[in-house]
Amino acid sequence: MSNQGFGFTPGGDDDDDDRREGGNPFGFFGFPMGGFGAAGGKGGQPDLGELLNQFGQMLSGMGRQMGESEGGVNLAVAERMARRALGEPEPVRDSERTALTDALRLVELWLDDATALPAGANRAEGWTPVQWLEHTLPTWRRLVEPVARRMSDASLEGMPAEARRMMGPMLGMMNQMNSMNFGVQLGQALAELAGSALTGSDLGLPLSATGAAVLLPRTLGEAAEALELPAREMIVHATAREAAHQRLYEKVPWLAERMISSVEEYAAGLTMDYSHIEAASREFDVEALQDPARLQEALGKLQGMDLTPRVGSANEHARTRLETLLALVEGWVDVVVGEALGERLPGAAQLDEAWRRRRATAGAEQALKKATGIDLAAPKTAEAAELWRRLGTAVGVARRDAVWDHPDFLPVAEDLDSPAGFIDSVLGGGADDDFDPIAELEEQLRRERAEGDERDRGGRTGRSGEDPGEDAAGSGEDAAD
Structure with a gap:
């Protein structure tokens, strides 16, 4: 998978350099106050028909929709757009629910042999794409809202002060239009995600807090047909992945909050730089407007610029x-x-490979990135898997999984490239010792508290050693008087 962080557009080998050097990851913010840049035509150019269609949708019922705008993204518009795109899918049949329940019982037994984390899902649920949308919208709001709000604020901050004063009365309306525009594009992206989702945790995030292993049986059936594999094998494999995610989410309650807070923290620091636009405008010769040939030449230069x-x-x-x-x-x-699946599932190896390819090339995730600026790609998943594999071999399954007990004990980015040091740190207590990271942390805090108490006692003892002498001297003087 290409090394892309959330918020950065896909492209060639220069993507990673572009994001470090300030390339614009937010395609829809093509204009200072937000635009309609998510629509694309041939050659990556905006599709005029789609732009006009979006604009018409925004104007339709403007008063009602503006009244729904809150914060940086109009979630009501996003939901309506997504529902319209998804239509009315057929409900999940009872036989499909039964198959999912049976699959969950089976894979939980197999997962018990592969991880020390206990089962986290209390049931299996079969969802339609519309149900996936309904259950995940609250989480999407938390992920998208800080980015949208900060980008709107940064757009205003980047405008000249005089322009802001001139626009004063219109700023509120423009913010609401930005919120609606964001909602339109988020709705389109969520429709794509919902239409291609296989489980409730495809993206590595606990998008719903239902306590269930969530699967979309119709989409799974279509995926099995595309791979020319039995639908049952696809269901068992997807259920195993979903059940493994649920074990992790249940055992590590801080994990989801830490992911969302990372998006919020990143969004809080967003800035927009207009200097290259200003430089381009200064180079534009006003006199060229009088000469069609020079005007065409100037427009040609602008067309090739970002x-x-x-x-x-x-x-x-x-x-x-x-x-x-x-x-x-x-x-x-x-x-x-x-x-867990190992030799138990005939098509396991093929399904593992198909899942890796899907993770690397999923178009729905790219749609989300284009619409919201959030890229949920995990560029070093293969390196992380190798680290966990080697750690399990070195210390065993129980000590491997105990690393999840506290965020401070997790590997950091550098450990993914060079896992030997991290594995040695876990081995540090000796191969025969029980590894309890929480106990070690508590012991460290206890020692620090004890040292602090000792310093406090020493300070008080020093002062008390001085005070009696002073008091005695004072008493003597009083007595002499």
Whole structure:
């Protein structure tokens, strides 16, 4: 998978350099106050028909929709757009629910041999794409809202002060239109995600808090047909992945919050740089407007330039943290499911490979990135899987899984490239010792408290040693008087 963090557009080999140097990851913010850049035509150029269609949708019922706008993204518009695109899918049949329940019972037994984490799902649920949308919208709001709000604010901050004063009365309306535009594009992206989702945790995030192993049986059936594999094998494999995710989410309650807070922290530091646009405008010769040939030449130069604001963040470490967490989650699931299914499922190897390809090329995730600026890619999942595999070999399954007990004990980004040091740190207590990271942390805090108490006692003892002498001297003087 290409090394892309959330919020950065796909492309050639220069993508990673572009994001470090301030390339604009937010395709829809093609204009200072937000535009309609998510629509694309041939050669990556905007599709005029689609732009006009979006604009018409925004104008339709403008008053009602603006009244629904809250914050940076109009979620009501997003939901309506997604529902319209998804239509009315057929409900999940009872026989499909029964198959999912049977599959969950089976894979939970197999997962018990591959991980020390207990079962996290209390039931299996079969969803339609519309149900997936309904249950995951609250989480999407938390992920998207801080990015949308900060981008709208940064757009205003980047405008000249005089322009802001001139626009004063219109700023509120423009913010609402930005919120609606964001909602339109988010709705389109979520429709694609819902239409291609196989489980409730395809993206490595616990998108719903139902306590169930969530699967979409119709989409799974279509995927099995495309791979020319029995539908039952696809269901068992997907259920194993979903059940493994649920074990992790249940055992590690801080994990989801840490992922979402990473997006919020990254968004808080977003900035927009218009300097290259201003430089281009200064080079534009006003006299060229009088000469058609010179005007055509000038427009040709502008057409080849990137006139979108350059977006960066003062909190790049938050993006790295999210990438690393997603890679660790997906890598751990890859290893655990691979060990659990092993020789038990004939098509397991083919399904593992198909899942890796899907993760690397999924178009729905790219649609989400284009619409919201959030890329949930985990570029180093293979490296994370290798780390978990080697760690399990070195210390055993129980000590491997105990690493999830506290975020401070997890591998960091550098450990994915060079896991030997991290494995040695886990081995540090000796191969025969029980590894309890929480106990070690508590012991460290206890020692620090004890040292602090000792310093406090020493200070009090020193002062009390001085006070009696002073008091005695004072008493003597009083007596003499």
